[in-house]
Amino acid sequence: MDHARNVARARSLSPRSLLTRNIVLLVALVAFTQICSLTVLLHYVQRPRVERAATAFADYVQRIDRTLAPLRADEGRAAAARLGAVEALPSTLDDEPRRDLVHFYRMIQRRVFLDALRRHLPADMPVIWQTGRTQKLWIRVHVAGAPYWITLPLNEEAEVSGVTTALVLSIVLALAAALTGFAIQRHINRPLRELAQAAQQLSAGEEPAPLPTNGPTEIAQVSAAFNQMMAALRQAETTRALMLAGVSHDIRTPLTKLRLAIAMSPSGGERRERDEGGEGNEGNDDSLAASAQRYLDQIDTILQQFMDYAGSGERETPQPGDLNALVSQLAADFAGLGHDFELSLGEVPVFAFRPIGTLRMLMNLMQNAVAYGRTGLAVRTWTERGMAWVAVGDRGQGLTAEALEQLKAPFSRGSNARTLSAGTGLGLAIVERIARLHGGSLQFRARDGGGLEALVNMPLLPAAPHSQASAQQRKTR
Template structure:
């Protein structure tokens, strides 16, 4: 069986969190070492101690048996009576007590002592242990040639007090080990949680946090590598923005000159269709350049400000209504929260413009709250998008099949929306609208603060 198969098999039995796994393994290791130590204690310390006690006790019993046998019958019976002598054993001694986990080690020690004592006594001197009404040992001795059972008190060596103390000590050490492992793991988990939190900030497009590197060596190395990675990402982002700005400037300059040259070179009254087509192509190129610039800088440097989401949507809806596109508004109770106003306006404009271009009919905007998130849905009654295409629409330069008949876009609009949504601690999802059409739903965290 391969190592990966063993890892998968045993990994299914372990807890998911690193904290729980380490504590479980530590407790298991301590339990194993304690079990080994306990086995050594029983076999090499306690058992020889019990054997020595059995030898001493057997000498005492044999001496007592010899004294009782040598005494006159009447005196011997009287002495045996003073020791609780009986012709027959008490009835409760004939039945073995029910095994109990609590009395397991006491029973083991009793059996070892009785076995060792029986080996050192003559075969006709049988031994029975009384567990009820006090710990006593019944031994069959000879009184005036007749067998008598007498009860003798037990020595401390035959009791299990030492084992019980040892078990309590083992349990205490295991608990101490678990507590120590928990505290150590908490110390290790804290920088790991900081690392995960910083990684989520970077993933959401926020300014990264520099992690401290003064912890344990291994954690410090991970934090240092993460800081180097985020520094490289910041440099790459700056380089990308600078490159796109340069490309935009270098292309727009000749485009402006081309527009002026066309206006000066083509006489008034010439082919208006050609002029309109040429200007349309130039506008198309300018629009694509602007989308590239918008995608390059989707609001990471803009500081959040407290504002009303419904008011922003109402303002945009009024602007679109002035252009002849009516949106039906269904605005829920959304409290004031901090967001990046310019970025969020760009997000809403992109979604509403898409609904106008590709949906055309049944335009609507809904808002509501779910937990600590504000939700916006831009809806239309267009032909909709297949389920297999919905997630692909958020990929840069990806366009749906119903968008290929439209010109003027580069496939970055929804990618920009997705980046701005993640920047606000949310996401963009698509779903089919009840009654036909499509809903583009955006969630925005209302607990997000500026980074």
């Protein structure tokens, strides 16, 4: 469990975008090469230089020792005074170097210098490097046969080097690599961003413009493949529209003829006036004609639902409109059929939506409420977080909200749909498809006091000022 948690944490901390990954890779590569270069510089260039300086310094110190050792006592004391030599080291002497990350290379060179110097000096001539504010090198020599500690000037090669310049150059190169990677990745990301925007437009039912194919070879191949896919989709859409139009025409033509033949056939009251003795037969004929007419209506409804689902308004252009006015118009139409909806319309501004698709979406929801709820019919509208909401509710005892979620799939029908054979299981699928086409969604939830509510939302897309004025004029009329 802990291992899985650690893996998940590592994945969350790893860079996700291609831009960040490439910059990190370039910086890491430059840092690795600079570390390798500094290692070679310190080990094969600086170290031999420092060791040579330590060897020359040790020879210099030994010559001083050989010069001062044979002096008489009075000459030795005078020479020690001139050299500033002392018989004992200061009590506050600190020979432990402080850690200095900024000048770490100096610490490395100092260690190399001291080690080489101690190897070339006799054991009775110890060396101590005083650290602190002042840097001093203490060496014990023999003056007139007595041990004295003297401080000697350091060779410049032991303290000064060009590593600082190398470190600054490394940082500059790392920044240059990061900026170069950023510029390259921005150049690569531009066509990728255009591809993502085109894919989003395609998923929203819009037809994006062809992508440019003049970029890098790999990106150009992806753009060309996307353009080819778009051309294939346009051809498929044209073929689908033509096929649907042909199917609709070929099916509805015989249906119209059959409906006309039933209407023109002798039945009902006319036949009863001609032959009063055939009441039973005439009743059967009337019933058969009425049943045939109902079946024709059901076939026509099913065909229309198939056409609605196949179309769903992808080619319809969003137009600024008044959602509350559309809801009121639908409620008035249903009231004329004997189904009264209680309206609770909030403040919804004029925004852009597909009027025919939205009308079809709300009509399907209200028809479902009439068919399956029958009582407590109500429609509410409001706005929330940049979205326009419409809720269609009823007090029916039908399916639960969880069961209705499963009916969003095409051709799915609930158990309470058996009594309504005219349905195809496409009503909610059409509603969800239109809602998604607008950038919204379809939801279900239990209604306070019993029953269910179907909720659809659509983003409040801004409308042009002149379009808003026109919509306001239409509203006042």
